[in-house]
Amino acid sequence: MKKVVKFGGSSLASAEQFKKVGDIIRSDEGRRYVIPSAPGKRFSNDIKVTDMLYDCYETAVSGKKFAQKLEKIKERYEEIIKGLDLTLSLDDEFARIQESFLAKAGKDYAASRGEYLNGIVMAAYLGYEFVDAAQVIFFDEEGNFDAVKTDKALAERLQDVERAVVPGFYGAMENGCIKTFSRGGSDVTGSIVAKAIRADLYENWTDVSGFLVTDPHIIENPEVIETITYRELRELSYMGATVLHEDAIFPVRKEGIPINIRNTNAPDEKGTLIVESTCRKPKYTITGIAGKKGFASINIEKDMMNAEVGFGRKVLGVFEDNGISFEHMPSGIDTMTVYVHQSEFEEKEQKVLAGIHRAVQPDSIDLESDLALIAVVGRGMRATRGTAGRIFSALAHANINIKMIDQGSSELNIIIGVRNEDFETAIKAIYDIFVTTQL
Ligand SMILES: Nc1ncnc2c1ncn2[C@@H]1O[C@H](COP(=O)(O)OP(=O)(O)O)[C@@H](O)[C@H]1O
Numbered sequence: 332m333k334k335v336v337k338f339g340g341s342s343l344a345s346a347e348q349f350k351k352v353g354d355i356i357r358s359d360e361g362r363r364y365v366i367p368s369a370p371g372k373r374f375s376n377d378i379k380v381t382d383m384l385y386d387c388y389e390t391a392v393s394g395k396k397f398a399q400k401l402e403k404i405k406e407r408y409e410e411i412i413k414g415l416d417l418t419l420s421l422d423d424e425f426a427r428i429q430e431s432f433l434a435k436a437g438k439d440y441a442a443s444r445g446e447y448l449n450g451i452v453m454a455a456y457l458g459y460e461f462v463d464a465a466q467v468i469f470f471d472e473e474g475n476f477d478a479v480k481t482d483k484a485l486a487e488r489l490q491d492v493e494r495a496v497v498p499g500f501y502g503a504m505e506n507g508c509i510k511t512f513s514r515g516g517s518d519v520t521g522s523i524v525a526k527a528i529r530a531d532l533y534e535n536w537t538d539v540s541g542f543l544v545t546d547p548h549i550i551e552n553p554e555v556i557e558t559i560t561y562r563e564l565r566e567l568s569y570m571g572a573t574v575l576h577e578d579a580i581f582p583v584r585k586e587g588i589p590i591n592i593r594n595t596n597a598p599d600e601k602g603t604l605i606v607e608s609t610c611r612k613p614k615y616t617i618t619g620i621a622g623k624k625g626f627a628s629i630n631i632e633k634d635m636m637n638a639e640v641g642f643g644r645k646v647l648g649v650f651e652d653n654g655i656s657f658e659h660m661p662s663g664i665d666t667m668t669v670y671v672h673q674s675e676f677e678e679k680e681q682k683v684l685a686g687i688h689r690a691v692q693p694d695s696i697d698l699e700s701d702l703a704l705i706a707v708v709g710r711g712m713r714a715t716r717g718t719a720g721r722i723f724s725a726l727a728h729a730n731i732n733i734k735m736i737d738q739g740s741s742e743l744n745i746i747i748g749v750r751n752e753d754f755e756t757a758i759k760a761i762y763d764i765f766v767t768t769q770l
């Protein structure tokens with residue numbers, strides 16, 4: 332059995348957490364390739380090392396003194412090294428980082444040092460070989476991930492390495508410059524390594540007991556999802572369920588490698604298994620609920636809109652010309668509504684409105700802001716009648732006005748638009764009706 336195991340920042344925030352991780356790895360021979368994140372938060376208002384590095388680098392490039400900030404980061408690692416009784420000095424590494432900050436090596440280089448240093452500590456602790464991600468994970472000149480080159484390099488490099496630590500989150504471009512994935516990207520590294528070595532399983536260890544039906548910040552102690560398909564997960568992680576980076580699904584999915592989300596603080600729990608397909612019946616009609624705030628809607632009206640060939644294309648062309656992607660586009664006979672991210676739209680609002688007027692001469696355009704989108708996802712919805720009806724009635728009972736409802740033709744998800752201020756109450760109402768009361 333060959334397993335790739337990724338440990339998130341919360342699992343590696345302190346020596347105590349490192350010890351739990353060590354026990355987990357040593358308890359299973361198959362856990363041969365380890366992907367660590369940078370040390371995360373030790374307590375709720377602590378600062379992640381990645382954020383300390385961004386801040387320190389910004390101070391350095393603005394020409395201010397940054398030695399003290401760098402020292403604080405070094406202390407985080409020294410505390411871990413001391414707690415693990417290791418004889419390891421990071422003095423040379425920190426001297427090099429300081430020089431590189433002065434030479435403006437880049438924001439991505441700065442952030443990547445969190446995982447790089449944690450990888451060195453982890454390799455020393457486990458007695459595994461350290462493989463720098465800059466040697467095996469590649470980005471092209473435009474900064475896009477180069478899957479083909481990476482897959483080949485990783486497979487070759489790890490071919491004869493029995494046990495290795497590969498730091499998460501970063502790689503290198505052709506010119507040697509360090510480049511990171513977006514935040515939470517160590518999940519992506521784990522998936523890429525799992526694909527390259529043809530792993531049997533990709534374990535992703537975090538601080539919750541699996542993928543939960545909904546965000547634990549909204550519902551206290553939500554149920555754990557036992558089995559979820561890649562497609563369901565993609566919908567949920569795209570809509571804000573942050574436990575797994577949305578791009579982490581693709582590499583393993585291509586190879587049919589399952590992902591197992593596990594809890595470092597409760598290693599005996601089975602967690603969530605993410606698979607290509609399953610005949611296991613889901614426990615509830617819905618598998619999960621996720622959502623995001625901060626959308627705006629642009630409602631366009633024009634008599635006889637439906638008869639005007641190319642109307643939709645012309646409207647969407649205006650958004651494209653302004654570099655704005657749209658999330659949803661429900662339409663009526665003489666109306667169409669476009670949902671966009673408010674932050675992307677706000678600064679270009681007047682340009683977009685003028686563009687729409689010019690392109691399709693509408694009768695009227697209405698804007699609404701501070702909207703939230705909620706995705707109710709589940710493979711079980713296809714076989715169950717009345718799911719949308721139950722959502723409607725749950726929200727009506729909770730006194731929430733539904734702004735929009737959109738069911739994908741795959742019947743795997745229903746998207747609901749509500750006001751930002753109703754977001755949490757709406758999720759609670761949907762959770763209650765499908766999970767708590769199991770109606
Ligand atoms: N549906 C969900 N299921 C599980 N966790 C979720 C969900 N939605 C949001 N979260 C949050 O994701 C966190 C885990 O992700 P993350 O902070 O990236 O962990 P790590 O540091 O281990 O990579 C959990 O602590 C939880 O608060």
Ligand SMILES: N[C@@H](CC(=O)OP(=O)(O)O)C(=O)O
Nearest residue numbers: 339340368381514515516517
């Ligand atoms: N350390 C990086 C990458 C990462 O994946 O971290 P975590 O596994 O703690 O989400 C970040 O904070 O974004």
